[in-house]
Amino acid sequence: MLEIVFLGTGSGIPTRERNHSAIWLHYGEENMLWDCGEGTQRQMLFSGINPMKIDNIFITHWHADHWAGLIGYVQTMNFEGRKRPLYIHGPEAERFVADILDLGHWGPGFKVIAKPVQYEKDEETTIYESEDFIITSIPVKHTVPTVAYCFKERDSWNVDVDGKGKRFGLKEGRMIGNLKKEGFLVIKDRKVTLEDVATVRKGVKAAYSGDTMPCDNVIEISKDSDLMIVDSTFVENIEDRMHGTLEEVIEMGNKANAKNIALTHFSRRYSDHDEIVKEAKKYKTKANVIVAEDMMKLVFRKKGLEIGKVGMKD
Numbered sequence: 001m002l003e004i005v006f007l008g009t010g011s012g013i014p015t016r017e018r019n020h021s022a023i024w025l026h027y028g029e030e031n032m033l034w035d036c037g038e039g040t041q042r043q044m045l046f047s048g049i050n051p052m053k054i055d056n057i058f059i060t061h062w063h064a065d066h067w068a069g070l071i072g073y074v075q076t077m078n079f080e081g082r083k084r085p086l087y088i089h090g091p092e093a094e095r096f097v098a099d100i101l102d103l104g105h106w107g108p109g110f111k112v113i114a115k116p117v118q119y120e121k122d123e124e125t126t127i128y129e130s131e132d133f134i135i136t137s138i139p140v141k142h143t144v145p146t147v148a149y150c151f152k153e154r155d156s157w158n159v160d161v162d163g164k165g166k167r168f169g170l171k172e173g174r175m176i177g178n179l180k181k182e183g184f185l186v187i188k189d190r191k192v193t194l195e196d197v198a199t200v201r202k203g204v205k206a207a208y209s210g211d212t213m214p215c216d217n218v219i220e221i222s223k224d225s226d227l228m229i230v231d232s233t234f235v236e237n238i239e240d241r242m243h244g245t246l247e248e249v250i251e252m253g254n255k256a257n258a259k260n261i262a263l264t265h266f267s268r269r270y271s272d273h274d275e276i277v278k279e280a281k282k283y284k285t286k287a288n289v290i291v292a293e294d295m296m297k298l299v300f301r302k303k304g305l306e307i308g309k310v311g312m313k314d
């Protein structure tokens, strides 16, 4: 089950309602962050998320509204006696992580490991993986090296033990584990394959664009996703060299065939949330359009997406 909490949905300048960018992802034992704008650690406290549990932070680019929260956050981890290493991924991560660790009179009692993410080749790259999911990145189009990220749960098999499986003499327990591992089993001299008795359950896919102009790579990394979180700095159609407009963002979502499009990173000029919702409804899309708010929680369950809130706005 993938859980996502928007800890910050504003852009360059925070507002009373919207903090700088940060998105928490939780899957199994893994707690991760996509971006870490100023004040992220406090937003985590409000939302009930334990800041110490995060092991991997993925920074889309090194504009302060996406990383300035790291300075205080790593020092808090140190105060709390952290010993486990912390991994910070991002384009040119080595240079910027070294700079952050060099600020002020302190030194961490744990390892902070920079993991550079490629931003020069136009291709999707796997940058982190576990048994159950992978995280990929792809370069996008901003004024500085910037990448989009994607979480992909691995596909899994649903074995029909009582139906199709019964005909082959399949039983719950170790047999199922071996079948999933090997792809086949031999039961009483008869070979049974996964395809004979199981169907594939597609894993959940959620992508995050980072700050970007409209570009094909955002569409590529968000292809057929359950959720496409996308930079929607400007709601109206204005010329800008750093971000797309709402119309362009929805168009990217349509091309990607995303099931849900979550708009985020709003300029402070849009103080009325309902007004953004109204504007978003003007554009044609098959996707469910979500206007993200700070503390909004998205949970992907087998039966579908649940949208709720955590923390101070409960």
Ligand SMILES: [Zn+2]
Residues within 6 Å of the ligand: 011, 012, 021, 063, 065, 066, 211, 265
């Ligand atoms: Zn930004």
